[in-house]
Amino acid sequence: MAPKCHAEIMDDHLELLEQLRAGLPDEALITDPDVTASYAHDMASFCEAGAPAVVVLPRTVEQVQHIMRTATDLRVPVVPQGARTGLSGGANASDGCIVLSLVKMDRILEISPVDRIAVVEPGVVNAVLSRAVAEHGLYYPPDPSSWEQCTIGGNIGTASGGLCCVKYGVTAEYVLGLDVVLADGRLMRTGRRTAKGVAGYDLTRLFVGSEGSLGIVVRAVLALKPSPPQQLVLAAEFPSAAAACEAVCEIMARGHVPSLLELMDRTTVQAVNKLGHMGLPESTEALLLAAFDTPDPAADLAAVGELCTAAGATQVVPAEDAAESEMLLQARRMSLPAMETIKSATMIDDVCVPRSKLGAMLDGTAAIAARYGLTIGVCAHAGDGNTHPVVCFDAADEDESRRARESFDEIMALGLELGGTITGEHGVGVLKKEWLARELGPVGLEMQRAVKQTFDPLGILNPGKLF
């Protein structure tokens, strides 16, 4: 069947568009299929994406309620979206759906230094919020690598993490309360704006990481920390991943609290040097970056440097100042873009294992790469045991693509075997839904589905994701 033309698609969705228009201004609706197609998917490979009936860009809570009432009336699926920087297909459109983009609801409503909270709409960009609160001496820690693009609503949907987590935790720890538009258009407030609160079930946390499948977040109360001192970074070169992981375990077992503890393997280091001319040491098998934002970071780095040397580091270089530290962080942040230049496509795993199993995870990943004859570079939030093996492949090569997909899956199997999880911070989306079932087991899966059914009895919220 030939693809439908614009007019034909319009006919199919006439009633839907008419009802939506009754409560939305014209500029909040996009129906041009060339444009709506650009909203069809996020940044994940191997994830199906359909053709949306319409993209809506509401600016108010009332507009979101109107959209959800319409969707419920007509039983039309709704796919909520932030900046579509996700890596699991969680924001991918399904055929005939309403894509509900929250990017126009982008106001910071309040920042309170005394209460250490911010109240925001879901479309606020992570970096915009981070900079705004910094002006008040405050710090919003979650820093996914897409922080210059991704939105707080998207971060909440995927419970996303970043480099900060080893000290400051993931997005979930910073969401105190939510306003949520339910599937039928009713508005529900969860949680609180106080430091503590235990009134009833924690529905706030239930929505964090629910990938838009339980309701539409239209407002969030976020916890903030005071701005920490400028962090200082150290780089340590190791002759093997095992030695680097031993250092990580020692650092954490001795009670250190680094503000980041990151690992890049040789493949990653070489790719970063090639893309960014960063001058990282290419002879190293594993480069460990540790940082402290404590009152005396140099002293903490010295102690950690000694542990690295004891674990076999061949070179330990503390940054001399903030500029050198920033350069090392830039190199780390460049890891994913750099790996993307190796082949035409990548798949990014997100397996998190107990820290004590990090060495086994890295060795096992290397063995999988060898077995499949693929380049799999690994960068890792090592302090959290959260690895991002990046499977590089040529999308035009069918056999290599198949091997990429299989190795991607084997890495998740290895993670589960080691007592880990298939996703530390990227979410399940479309990409890992079979694996979610394996991780949860039959009882867990059944209860998760029951929760979904409770909040979305018609199954119109981001269908086909998670389960």
Place this chain on the structure above:
Amino acid sequence: MAPKCHAEIMDDHLELLEQLRAGLPDEALITDPDVTASYAHDMASFCEAGAPAVVVLPRTVEQVQHIMRTATDLRVPVVPQGARTGLSGGANASDGCIVLSLVKMDRILEISPVDRIAVVEPGVVNAVLSRAVAEHGLYYPPDPSSWEQCTIGGNIGTASGGLCCVKYGVTAEYVLGLDVVLADGRLMRTGRRTAKGVAGYDLTRLFVGSEGSLGIVVRAVLALKPSPPQQLVLAAEFPSAAAACEAVCEIMARGHVPSLLELMDRTTVQAVNKLGHMGLPESTEALLLAAFDTPDPAADLAAVGELCTAAGATQVVPAEDAAESEMLLQARRMSLPAMETIKSATMIDDVCVPRSKLGAMLDGTAAIAARYGLTIGVCAHAGDGNTHPVVCFDAADEDESRRARESFDEIMALGLELGGTITGEHGVGVLKKEWLARELGPVGLEMQRAVKQTFDPLGILNPGKLF
């Protein structure tokens, strides 16, 4: 009707006891009504409590599963209990129920310094765990005032807090994963043992604070922190609660991170002196305790002391050493027992307001006390805005009891008016269930009930609590 004798009660519950005995050793069942009566309620005033049919004390997960299967078969309500130190009636028995006490499941299964986790059974006493992990250089922060008696399972049920929360947060932040026996006896594992993980909905957090109404926690993976340096405490005297609250706001707005920030009003100070001969300054209207467990606590205390003076403190006394610090903490921990000596009974509120509203909350509470002609002493986790107004009354005096109950409620109404919550850390139980409905609103309440229905369709898990 005269109370039934032992034999009569046994007849009523014959089938239940027979089925329970099929999967439990004799010593795990208590049917003597004199003994079961002692399991009827927790430490809250004004909360109804029924007569249990039986108290069961399982030692294994399989035994808990057997109990829940039996309860489901026979539609018998189950009331889970820890140490019954709760303050909201959440562990109170209902007539003919099975009291399911988890105190015999008290093993610490694992402590890992590298992974910074402990795996425990629900009956482990908070202080026992705290001391056990301290031997490994680790720290389990949640420290409710009943920490020498209360169990981890009970702490999870109520999401309890303590003095540590201003820096370290409540129990919820430390629960990574759970094994839960569902209402029908099936075993479900939630969450993870890794530092991060976002696979599916956060059911772990849903169970934390659910007061035994969704399932029975039989095992928990807890996050640990490295042991911090010994904290040093400062005491500051203020001529008014308002001045003390101004100091609290300044301390937090300036980015300080105290390890505790507590307030005791004049009534509390006098009661503590009377009970414990602590020699606290009785002329003060509000005594503020601040502590730091940083590398240089004396320097941090000096900075905070200056802020106190600027806010009007008449006296600022930093402790000279750990012993003096411990003495001040003991005085604070004595607040509730001391207030209990003022009259024959107390009701303890647990209102948490945004920190910026703490002054208004304390002034409003004083006005309520005056209006009702009652003694209401206040101690507060001031850094969190979490106040514990303690209403003192003579339980034999009907009119005073009525006024106590009414003022207790008015304090919650004031908290909600100020943007706060009716419970910061004690839970809802029986005592505040009408107030939960007011805090949540109709949509929130309906969805919370729907979640309850999803996990407990027969309504056998701790019925009559929360809603």
